[in-house]
Amino acid sequence: MNQTNFTACPECDLLLKPGAPVVGDKAHCPRCGYLLQRPRKQSIERTFALSIAGLILIFPANLMPLVGIKMLGNTKDGTLWSGVVALFEEHLWGVAILVFLSSIIFPLLNIILSLLISAHLYFNKPNPYLAHWMRWLQHLDEWAMLEVYMLGIIVACVKLSATSELKFGFGLYAFVALLIVTGMLTSSLDKVLFWRQIGQLRK
Amino acid sequence: MKAQKTALTQGFIRCHDCGCLSKQAGKNRLCRLCGGRLHPRLPNSFQRTAALLLSAFCLYIPANIFPIMTITSLGVGEPHTIIGGIMALINGNMVPIALLVLVASILVPLLKLLGISLLLLNIHYRWQGRAKKWTILYRIIAFVGRWSMLDIFMISILVSLVDMGGVAQVIAGPAATAFAAVVVLTMFAAKNFDPRLLWDNQR
Secondary structure, eight states, X not given: OOGGGOEEOTTTOBEEOOOOOOTTOOEEOTTTOOEEXXXXXXXXXXXXXXXXXXXXXHHHHHHSOSEEEEXXXXXXXXXXXXXXXXXXXXXXXXXXXXXXXXXXXXXXXXXXXXXXXXXXXXXXXOOTTHHXXXXXXXXXXGGOOHHHHHHHHHHHHHHHHTTSEEEEOHHHHHHHHHHHHHHHHHHHOOHHHHHHHHHHHHO | OOOOOBTXXXXXXXXXXXXXXXXXXXXXXXXXTTOOBOOSSOTTHHHHHHHHHHHHHHHHHHHHHSOSEEEEETTEEEEEOHHHHHHHHHHTTOHHHHHHHHIIIIIHHHHHXXXXXXXXXXXXXXXXXXXXXXXXXXXHHHHHGGGGGHHHHHHHHHHHHOBOTTSEEEEEOHHHHHHHHHHHHHHHHHHHXXXXXXXXXXX
């Protein structure tokens, strides 16, 4: 039995003959129904383009005010960073670090890693770190929580709307755009294809 | 259930990261494609998941009985627990948002704690049958995990925005740290759980 002739389902370990799904198909495990592969049109090119877009958007989303409030004559703007600082000042270091990592650092790392990997694959440049980057990207993926943060902004705004006047800053629009771009980035990245390409570059 | 060939019974190990199959050999083998360490199943999956789950159970209690934030207006502080915050939303006629917070900060953590406990019981007592349904439970738990961070992000936004000295201020409470820890611990527990164990037990 040749080693490369088979694959296995990651969730039930069923030995499978790898099919060759085309764009638009979804390959499911016959036993547990796990989504094995969902090929995307121009996966590498799109990932490359979207990660550049994400890298551009992440700056206004982080640096410009997301929401501001006007309360009893005082105005105050909030950014991603100011939330972290406020938690830190109240000595909730653990929570502050968690918010910092999951709303700023991990999304940034995700985009940078996607950019590095897709750029190397796009230009066919072998790099000994490709596999490391890909592994990190897979592990970090679920810890970048921009969409949860968005929901947090919505709930906070609803809570505040009763007592104060809200205004939405430019950062919020950039943040929503970043959210859409990272969502598309995750869905355009075909892991099976990426690993196969990384393997081929190694040879 | 008819016996199907798994990669492990056929003498293959699937790499956790890149999915490449390797012939089973001695200890500490590395994957030939990505260089990752090979394990037939996630190492000590049961013990690690159980340990993380127990810690999460312990922290779930302070997370719910201590105030998660204190809202001060005109010098009068009003501590809110997680449930208290939901009640305040219902009283303020914001039922849809109250439901959202109820789902994200009470139902989802409970579902995760109980769900992972059931999965562990399943493996320990080798419950037969319906492995597919259990795998789906695992997938739901792994998917919803991050959404509980909603409350933490909301607090971080409120704390940074509502900071008008004695007039109006939101101060995060000790439950925030405990709650954040519950979310992170259950996410790690789900990550350390190996769903293939559910299938290995089937005869």
